[in-house]
Amino acid sequence: MASEKENKMEQVNQNNCSMIIRAARENEAPRILELIRRLADYERLAHEVTATEELIVKNVFRDKKAEVIFAEFEGQIVGFALFFHNFSTFLSKPGIYLEDLFVMPEHRNKGIGKRLLVYLASLAKERDCGRFEWAVLNWNESAIRFYESLGAKPMKEWTVYRLTGEDLEKVAGMKV
Numbered sequence: 001m002a003s004e005k006e007n008k009m010e011q012v013n014q015n016n017c018s019m020i021i022r023a024a025r026e027n028e029a030p031r032i033l034e035l036i037r038r039l040a041d042y043e044r045l046a047h048e049v050t051a052t053e054e055l056i057v058k059n060v061f062r063d064k065k066a067e068v069i070f071a072e073f074e075g076q077i078v079g080f081a082l083f084f085h086n087f088s089t090f091l092s093k094p095g096i097y098l099e100d101l102f103v104m105p106e107h108r109n110k111g112i113g114k115r116l117l118v119y120l121a122s123l124a125k126e127r128d129c130g131r132f133e134w135a136v137l138n139w140n141e142s143a144i145r146f147y148e149s150l151g152a153k154p155m156k157e158w159t160v161y162r163l164t165g166e167d168l169e170k171v172a173g174m175k176v
Helices: 026-042 053-062 112-126 141-149 165-172
Strands: 010-014 017-023 067-073 076-088 093-103 131-134
Touching: 017 112, 026 053, 026 067, 026 076, 026 093, 067 112, 076 112, 093 112, 112 131
Parallel strands: 093 131
Antiparallel strands: 010 017, 017 067, 067 076, 076 093
């Protein structure tokens, strides 16, 4: 059952400008894909994008494997966050993992990214999550400064490992 917070939009009046944080809708899959591509360009990873509108509809809206929220500023979608639940064995609680957060460059420094993070942090508390976490590219110093200004701490003793593509296929097919 969706919570009250999830069912309503969160509105903030910032410098006399209207900002809304709201859940994305299925018919907005093209806009989600556009923002994913803009993020990939910014992160210098456009060559890795294989997402399609159909995959977004299937995995986000139909199978509910992830969730997307939009930031609207003066009536325009200017940012998004894509997140999903993970689980901490040590805490025995779910967590929220923020896969991607992106604000259009021309709308940065207006508090939009902070509003998205505050919204997700409060959603994590509402859902009784034990933590809220994400990864950041090492070269993205402005994002690192921003996250640290909120009190986020880097997990320096942890290194992320990943299997994708051919390596994932190879391991999945191993005989053990």
